[in-house]
Amino acid sequence: MSFDPSDAPLRLGVAGLGRGFMLTAPSILAHPGITLAAAAAPRAETRAAFEAQFGGKAHDSVEALCADPAVEAVYIATPHQMHAEHVAAAAAAGKAVLVEKPLAVSMDDGARMVAAASGAGIALIVGPSHSFDGPVEQARAIITSGRYGRLRMVQALNYTDFLYRPRRPEELVTDQGGGVIFSQAVHQIDIVRLLAGGQAHSVTAMTGNWDAARPTEGAYAALIDFEGGAFASLTYSGYAHFDSDEWMDQVGELGQAKDPATYGKARRALATVHSAQEEAALKRRRTFGAEAVPPPAPHHEHFGPIIASLEGADLRLTPQGVHVYGHTERQFLPAPAWPAPRQGVLDRLIAAVRHGEKVVQDGRWGLASLEVCHAILASAQTGQRVALHHQVAA
Numbered sequence: 541m542s543f544d545p546s547d548a549p550l551r552l553g554v555a556g557l558g559r560g561f562m563l564t565a566p567s568i569l570a571h572p573g574i575t576l577a578a579a580a581a582p583r584a585e586t587r588a589a590f591e592a593q594f595g596g597k598a599h600d601s602v603e604a605l606c607a608d609p610a611v612e613a614v615y616i617a618t619p620h621q622m623h624a625e626h627v628a629a630a631a632a633a634g635k636a637v638l639v640e641k642p643l644a645v646s647m648d649d650g651a652r653m654v655a656a657a658s659g660a661g662i663a664l665i666v667g668p669s670h671s672f673d674g675p676v677e678q679a680r681a682i683i684t685s686g687r688y689g690r691l692r693m694v695q696a697l698n699y700t701d702f703l704y705r706p707r708r709p710e711e712l713v714t715d716q717g718g719g720v721i722f723s724q725a726v727h728q729i730d731i732v733r734l735l736a737g738g739q740a741h742s743v744t745a746m747t748g749n750w751d752a753a754r755p756t757e758g759a760y761a762a763l764i765d766f767e768g769g770a771f772a773s774l775t776y777s778g779y780a781h782f783d784s785d786e787w788m789d790q791v792g793e794l795g796q797a798k799d800p801a802t803y804g805k806a807r808r809a810l811a812t813v814h815s816a817q818e819e820a821a822l823k824r825r826r827t828f829g830a831e832a833v834p835p836p837a838p839h840h841e842h843f844g845p846i847i848a849s850l851e852g853a854d855l856r857l858t859p860q861g862v863h864v865y866g867h868t869e870r871q872f873l874p875a876p877a878w879p880a881p882r883q884g885v886l887d888r889l890i891a892a893v894r895h896g897e898k899v900v901q902d903g904r905w906g907l908a909s910l911e912v913c914h915a916i917l918a919s920a921q922t923g924q925r926v927a928l929h930h931q932v933a934a
């Protein structure tokens with residue numbers, strides 16, 4: 541549902557004012573149903589920048605943020621490995637949570653988070669993820685309408701320079717949640733699970749770890765089969781020189797028009813750093829306090845080309861909507877215009893907190909997507925098909 545304008549704005553606190561926050565901030569600021577009420581950040585200059593720009597209190601710990609009576613719900617945008625501790629703090633304070641993807645790094649942490657949220661009776665939503673994108677929701681509605689028969693297959697691919705964007709050291713260590721599986725595959729998994737109904741059965745995958753200077757998974761190909769017989773093929777390269785946004789009308793992942801003149805920018809910038817510390821500092825230059833929050837992007841976000849094949853039609857998702865290729869006719873269905881690309885996930889957060897609505901991408905859903913991430917790694921390592929046991933329906 542979209543948010544009810546008669547509701548009082550949701551007072552949101554943010555834990556972690558890094559890159560993830562910067563990407564969601566334009567949508568938070570554009571949303572009439574949300575007030576940015578407070579934050580938590582370890583660095584004094586970041587806290588000062590937050591208070592100067594938004595007026596709310598910036599705390600030096602997530603516990604203090606969660607205890608702040610000005611805060612109704614907490615958006616946890618700290619590094620993956622901290623999500624469990626920070627969700628526990630929010631649950632202890634009885635505050636609803638929107639936690640960045642992936643839910644956690646380990647399945648044990650993820651299961652503890654789900655239990656903490658359910659024990660405290662708080663909403664736990666995992667996002668933003670690209671499964672909340674307008675055209676994905678639209679494709680899901682077309683599939684569930686039954687108009688074109690059963691879903692048979694989903695093809696998702698994405699070619700990016702992900703591995704050459706500046707990283708914290710642990711983002712290049714798989715066991716600590718580094719590499720493309722935890723940060724990128726989880727988007728594709730969320731999308732295909734949503735389109736195919738959520739209940740994946742098994743995963744067969746191969747991964748690429750091709751750059752000794754950045755020794756983590758940078759690429760993968762995975763096959764997933766679903767209850768009902770549909771299957772999905774997921775391909776991702778974070779080593780790419782080709783940019784698959786060329787196939788998305790030159791619109792970038794975040795819904796911005798892509799300037800072809802920026803070709804090679806990430807690799808050029810990375811070539812200027814000479815240590816892990818310099819690289820982490822380069823990453824910090826793209827976070828809150830170092831850069832201004834940009835205006836909302838004009839298009840929907842996306843996660844690369846996606847084609848869903850049904851008995852009676854193929855659906856091709858674009859940043860503007862969904863092309864429907866039927867037996868004898870084709871049409872383009874524009875996605876509803878949103879004031880900012882991440883409106884969908886924020887609407888869901890408000891609906892969950894204000895009206896107790898269930899959100900598909902909740903903690904158990906996030907745990908199921910995390911299970912698929914681990915299954916990709918396990919299948920690539922063993923050469924075996926990996927059965928899944930924590931899946932939930934959409």
Ligand SMILES: NC(=O)c1ccc[n+]([C@@H]2O[C@H](COP(=O)([O-])OP(=O)(O)OC[C@H]3O[C@@H](n4cnc5c(N)ncnc54)[C@H](O)[C@@H]3O)[C@@H](O)[C@H]2O)c1
Pocket residue numbers: 555556557558559560561563580581582583600601602617618619620622640641642667668669708723823827
């Ligand atoms: N949905 C998306 O499109 C998207 C994009 C980027 C990142 N993310 C997610 O955001 C999360 C953070 O990644 P990032 O790339 O923004 O990293 P980042 O390093 O840019 O940001 C993390 C921030 O957390 C802060 N932090 C660390 N410890 C803290 C603590 N104890 N209390 C409060 N703040 C603390 C850091 O100072 C930093 O500003 C990850 O889970 C990542 O997957 C999501």
